[in-house]
Amino acid sequence: MKVLDLDIDPSAAGLSLELPAQYRELADRAGQLASRLAADDHKWDADGLFPWPEVAVLGSHGVLGMTHPEEVGGAGLPRLAAVAVIEALARHSFTLAEATQIAANGPAYVLSTIGHPRLRERWVPAVLAGETLVSIAITELAAGSSLAEIATTATASPDGWSVSGTKCFVTGGSLAGAHLVMARMSPAEGVRGLGYVLVDADAPGCVVRRVHRKIGGNATPEAVIELDVAGVADEAAVIRPDAGGFALAMQSYNAMRIxxxxxxxxxxxxxxxxxEDHLRQRVQGGRPLSSRQGLQWRVAELELELEAARLLTYRAASRVDAHGFPDALDTARAKLAASRVAVSSADAAIQLLGWRGIVSAEDHPAERILREVRGWTIAGGTSESLLNMLGRAALSTGGGGR
Ligand SMILES: Cc1cc2nc3c(=O)[nH]c(=O)nc-3n(C[C@H](O)[C@H](O)[C@H](O)COP(=O)(O)OP(=O)(O)OC[C@H]3O[C@@H](n4cnc5c(N)ncnc54)[C@H](O)[C@@H]3O)c2cc1C
Incomplete structure (x- = not known):
C-alpha cells in the first residue's frame, strides 16, 4: 500500500551508523599496536619528547599513510577508516593519536591531494615513514579566532615568493621539516586575500623563536615561528587566493578537524x-560504588553524550568531497560535541576516581588525560567559533543549515 502516495520498499536499508566490520578490525589492531608502543607514554609528556621511533613504527605499518593516495605511498583509505583508527589510538596514547592525525589528516594530506607533484615527492614519503612532519601555521598573536586579521604576507616576484610574518602556537613547529603557512597572498581584503604557501623549516629566515610548555600534550610542542624568507619556489603556493583561496583552505582544514x-x-x-572500572570494583559502605544512583546518572549522561558525539563524528567522516575533505557543518557539529564530552569525561573521571584521579601520571593516567585534552575545545576551531558557524547556518537557512 502507498503511504502519502509513495510506494516505499519496506526492505530498503535503514540508516547505518555502524562502522564497517573491517574498519572495526583495523581500529582494534591499531589499539593493540598503540598499547604495545605506549607503555611509558607519560614520560613523553613529562620530558617533552616526541616519540620518533614509535611514530616510525606506525609508519611502517601503514598507519600514517592510511588516507593518502596509493600513488604517493598511502593506502587510499576513506576518512572514516582513519577516524576510527585515530579514535582507537587515542584510547591508549594521545601522543600517538596526534602524531597519526598530523600525518594522515593534516598538511601532508593537503600536499598529497592538491599540492604540486614536486612538493608531494619531497615531503609526503618522509611524513608517511614517520621521519618528519609538516606543520600548519595559521595563528598569529593578533589573529586567533579572526583569520581576517592575518598579517603574514607572501609576495610573488620573479625570484619566487617572499614570506614574512610571525606565527604562534604551531603544533610540532619545532619538529617539522616544513610549515604550511597561511599568508596574505593578494591585496584583497579580509580572508579573500589568504592562501597557503609551504615554507621549508631550514630555509634561511625561518626561525623557531620559542617553544611553549603547556598544560599537557608536551610531546608535541607548540612553537612560535618567525618568517622572513625569500626565494620560495612558485610551486610552494599550495592554495592561491584566485585558485580555491580561503574556501579551499578551510575545506581542507575539515579533514584535520574531524x-x-x-x-x-x-x-x-x-x-x-x-x-567505570573503578566504580565497579570499589566497595564503600558495603556496596560497590557502581550501585549508587547519583554516580550511575553521571556515567549515563556522559555515555549518552559520547555516543552522540561518535555518531556525529562517523557521519561527518563518511560524507566527504572528491578530495576526501568532510562537510564544514557536519564537521563543526562533530568536533564541538566530541571535544566537549572529552573534556567533561576526563574531568568526571578525576572526580569518580577519588584521590587516584589527581596523583601524577606515573601512578595513574587520569590527570594527564585531562591535561592532554583540555586544549581541544580551543584547537582546530574554538567551541565558540563552531557555535558561531552553526548558529549562522541555522539562522540563515533554517533546519540547522541542512
Ligand atoms: C592544543 C592547541 C593546538 C594548536 N595548534 C595550532 C596549530 O598547529 N597551528 C595554528 O596555526 N594554530 C594552532 N592553535 C591555535 C588555535 O588555532 C587558536 O588558539 C584558536 O584559533 C583561537 O585563537 P586564540 O587562542 O588567539 O583565542 P582568541 O581568538 O583570542 O579567543 C579567545 C576566546 O574568545 C572566544 N572568541 C573569539 N572570537 C569570538 C567571537 N567572535 N564570538 C564568540 N567568542 C569568540 C574564543 O572562542 C576563545 O574562547 C592551537 C591551539 C591549541 C589550544
Whole structure:
C-alpha cells in the first residue's frame, strides 16, 4: 500500500551508523599496536619528547599513510577508516593519536591531494615513514579566532615568493621539516586575500623563536615561528587566493578537524573506562560504588553524550568531497560535541576516581588525560567559533543549515 502516495520498499536499508566490520578490525589492531608502543607514554609528556621511533613504527605499518593516495605511498583509505583508527589510538596514547592525525589528516594530506607533484615527492614519503612532519601555521598573536586579521604576507616576484610574518602556537613547529603557512597572498581584503604557501623549516629566515610548555600534550610542542624568507619556489603556493583561496583552505582544514573529533571520542572513552572500572570494583559502605544512583546518572549522561558525539563524528567522516575533505557543518557539529564530552569525561573521571584521579601520571593516567585534552575545545576551531558557524547556518537557512 502507498503511504502519502509513495510506494516505499519496506526492505530498503535503514540508516547505518555502524562502522564497517573491517574498519572495526583495523581500529582494534591499531589499539593493540598503540598499547604495545605506549607503555611509558607519560614520560613523553613529562620530558617533552616526541616519540620518533614509535611514530616510525606506525609508519611502517601503514598507519600514517592510511588516507593518502596509493600513488604517493598511502593506502587510499576513506576518512572514516582513519577516524576510527585515530579514535582507537587515542584510547591508549594521545601522543600517538596526534602524531597519526598530523600525518594522515593534516598538511601532508593537503600536499598529497592538491599540492604540486614536486612538493608531494619531497615531503609526503618522509611524513608517511614517520621521519618528519609538516606543520600548519595559521595563528598569529593578533589573529586567533579572526583569520581576517592575518598579517603574514607572501609576495610573488620573479625570484619566487617572499614570506614574512610571525606565527604562534604551531603544533610540532619545532619538529617539522616544513610549515604550511597561511599568508596574505593578494591585496584583497579580509580572508579573500589568504592562501597557503609551504615554507621549508631550514630555509634561511625561518626561525623557531620559542617553544611553549603547556598544560599537557608536551610531546608535541607548540612553537612560535618567525618568517622572513625569500626565494620560495612558485610551486610552494599550495592554495592561491584566485585558485580555491580561503574556501579551499578551510575545506581542507575539515579533514584535520574531524581527526580531532576522533581523538576526542577516543580520549572520552578511555576516561570513562577508567572511571567505570573503578566504580565497579570499589566497595564503600558495603556496596560497590557502581550501585549508587547519583554516580550511575553521571556515567549515563556522559555515555549518552559520547555516543552522540561518535555518531556525529562517523557521519561527518563518511560524507566527504572528491578530495576526501568532510562537510564544514557536519564537521563543526562533530568536533564541538566530541571535544566537549572529552573534556567533561576526563574531568568526571578525576572526580569518580577519588584521590587516584589527581596523583601524577606515573601512578595513574587520569590527570594527564585531562591535561592532554583540555586544549581541544580551543584547537582546530574554538567551541565558540563552531557555535558561531552553526548558529549562522541555522539562522540563515533554517533546519540547522541542512
Ligand atoms: C592544543 C592547541 C593546538 C594548536 N595548534 C595550532 C596549530 O598547529 N597551528 C595554528 O596555526 N594554530 C594552532 N592553535 C591555535 C588555535 O588555532 C587558536 O588558539 C584558536 O584559533 C583561537 O585563537 P586564540 O587562542 O588567539 O583565542 P582568541 O581568538 O583570542 O579567543 C579567545 C576566546 O574568545 C572566544 N572568541 C573569539 N572570537 C569570538 C567571537 N567572535 N564570538 C564568540 N567568542 C569568540 C574564543 O572562542 C576563545 O574562547 C592551537 C591551539 C591549541 C589550544
Amino acid at each position: 581527526g580531532i573529533a576522533g581523538i576526542c571520542c577516543g580520549v572520552a572513552r578511555r576516561a570513562l573506562d577508567l572511571a
